[in-house]
Amino acid sequence: MPTPQEETPDTQENPEPTSSLELGVIGNGSVAALIDGRGRIVWCCLPRFDGDASFCALLSPQCEGGDWSIELEDIDRAEQHYMPNTAVLVTRLYDHHGSGVEIVDYMPRFRTRGRFYHPVLIARRVRPIGGSPRIRVRLRPLCKYGSETPQSTSGSNHIRFLLDGVVQRLTSDVSSTMIERGLPFFLEKPAHFVFGPDETLTESPADFIHHTLENTLTYWREWVRNLSVPYEWQEPIIRAAITLKLCQYEATGAIVAALTTSIPESANSGRNWDYRYCWLRDAAFTVRALNRLGATRSMEEYIRYVFNLVAADGDNEIGPVFGITFEHELPETQVASLAGYRGMGPVRVGNDAWRQRQNDVYGSVVLASSQIFFDRRLEHPGDELTFRRLECMGELALRVAETPDAGLWEYRGRAAVHTYSAAMCWAACDRLAHIATELGLDERARYWHDEAVALHARIEARAWNEKLGTFVDAYDGEHLDASLLLLADIGFVNAMDPRFIATVDAIGVALGRGDYLFRYIAPDDFGAPETSFNICTFWYIEALAATGRRERARMMFEHMLAQRNPLGLLSEDIAPANGEHWGNFPQTYSMVGLIQAAMRLSRRWEDAL
CATH class of the missing domain: 2.70.98 (Beta-galactosidase; Chain A, domain 5)
Incomplete structure (x- = not known):
């Protein structure tokens, strides 16, 4: 390795x-x-x-x-x-x-x-x-x-x-x-x-390959040269960034979750899904990671994709996943002509997640778009018209924030008012208030600020479990899931808030398996999960660092780097028992997690030289 x-x-x-x-x-x-x-x-x-x-x-x-x-x-x-x-x-x-x-x-x-x-x-x-x-x-x-x-x-x-x-x-x-x-x-x-x-x-094949290879090498080297990489772990970060770039369909700006379908999340589990589509949530994570590296072109292209989707839907609720050329319906079928990865079918084409309600998508869209209003490097920064388009996402977020959904883990057999979904709806309102302030739209800034404050209070009251002493995965719930690790990242709570620290510690105990983290452990439609979810491990690493446990975070991060395949890539899941990769490949979520954790943990150039 x-x-x-x-x-x-x-x-x-x-x-x-x-x-x-x-x-x-x-x-x-x-x-x-x-x-x-x-x-x-x-x-x-x-x-x-x-x-x-x-x-x-x-x-x-x-x-x-x-x-x-x-x-x-x-x-x-x-x-x-x-x-x-x-x-x-x-x-x-x-x-x-x-x-x-x-x-x-x-x-x-x-x-x-x-x-x-x-x-x-x-x-x-x-x-x-x-x-x-x-x-x-x-x-x-x-x-x-x-x-x-x-x-x-x-x-x-x-x-x-x-x-x-x-x-x-x-x-x-x-x-x-x-x-x-x-x-x-x-x-x-x-x-x-x-x-x-x-x-x-x-021209001859030899001449064609000679000049296109040289030009392609030059393109990638120039693209990498313009990345703002931290001092440590540059090679893994660069490889992850290039991989994310390869997952964006440039014709429309869509970013796929992975390049494959139906590689199971664990052996013979039936958790075989088609990831060759654009999940608004996954793509937003990808955009945020590339933005931190200074690769803002992907953000601009993705926002173009999202605004085309929003324009088509008007004021209607939007789904969590779309085709790369704006397809709204992705009917899920099984393919009999493929036995599956290592013979572990079924192989699915399409993904019925398009039928689900996942309320965090509105926050994902707003968070992915926010930087265009503040980044002075951009050729076409956000303006009032762009803001008005995003306000549609905010109004939808307010409408659905405290209604049951499938959650970011896409449960197929149950629904609840998931804490992360509600918190992301709050984040949509919060960021709209900041954007309106930046644009000098005082009345809209007050509106979104007041809505955000009121929603925040309601979420806190229902998502905090006094008996357990932690935030929980759903309103009035009793379970933990790894999405709670993101509450500080999106600004819902301060990372040093004792409630967040207690939640991080409880998640480490309940969902941790050595140096890996599960997204949840409660049985779902397919039974109990058997593999760790790579981005959740990286979220836990970031949460450890944010709450002052940097040495433990660095040790876990180095361990995850060692789990990459020989070319520096990661799939969706890892089996804790033997480190075997499972799930679709290469997984944008996993490469995003690597970049985000590395940038949080790396020493600064000023301190290292």
Whole structure:
């Protein structure tokens, strides 16, 4: 596992075919792909994040294939790393005789002609790095979530695949016959593969990859250079930030919760969900984390997405999750043609959370948008018109603040007036008061301030359990959940308030398992949870730091860094017994938690130098 300050490539000795989440991610804001330790593309949806899984080997398709591999004969070991400060992945394979190949994988992203170039395209370069390596190229996309093999046609240097909803063309300087038949050959010089739109390349594959790779490397290095990173843990923070950036669909500004569907939260649990959509809450957390790093463009794009949603809904209540092109309904179905991650189905497409009421979403939208009214760096800062749009969210927050909902954990079988949901509705009113003050709208500032004060008092009266001596998860409740750790973060209570400290301590006892934290332990629709929820562990770390236990917080944080996969990524959940990753991947929540905790705990540059 990587150490917190690691800069050198990670090595995987004798990697096995994908049976764990030791995966890397490449992407460009239009599409993304997951690649295992041997350079095999095992997941990629085309032509966008929530499209058909043309590469679906990760979820065990019934048809042969669903992957794109560069196989080295008589393989002995593999190494894998990202080019520093980029989303360009390098895999090196070595055989038992000392021969080897290097695979460079990326999706082009750079600015040209006044706009971003980020096509639905995967580029791969394979070159020999010693001896006489003999390889086999297997490109085997599938259709309709692994149920069909696509029709294809070929020429001397290209192969066209008629996929579900898109036609992709592979252009290469390797013979099409060698690729179609999966024939082995000696790799004597670099080979280039461009899998993209069904268009003729105007240059050779080698020239295309040469200039798009250089431009893509430059883009990512410049993007990272503009991040405001703390003194400590820079490499993990940078990797997390790049990963979050890869989860934003640039065409609309939507941010997906993860790039996959149906990786279970624990073995054979049935907790298999499709996360390839935009949860307003998750996206707001992502925006706040990137804002703290100075990457405000993602916030501006996301706010554009949200305002388009709000404009469509008018004064109606809004759901918690939407499609990346504003779809309001995401009907949930099961896919029989995929057996699931490690055979652990079901595989679901769509997510019925869109049917739920989750009242914290209004606060999430307002909190994600607040910075545009105060950040003088922005080209288009918030104005009175923007404020009026946000006021709709505040009015809805007041309407629903103390009504039952499914909560942020999306309970499917019960509803309650959840403390976190109510507190986020308060946060919407509180921030609107601050924004109105900034804009000089005194009457609106008084209105929102008075509403916030009154709501705050009602929540305190119902969410504090005098007998237990803690805040509780729901009005007049008796249980704890990890969302209560955020009450200080959103400003509902002061972090040094004895009530908050007591709540943090009680949560550590009730929900802690060693250095991990569960989101809750009470049985839900699927029984008792079996794995810790990574962002909750990071919330607990932040709460420890905020309440004066920094050394304990730092120890837990270092432990969580050591749990990242060999490329520095995290899934949604970890099994405390063995540290195994579970849940959809890469999980934006988890990468957000890493960034937030690191920035709270890091020593300042001034104190360190």
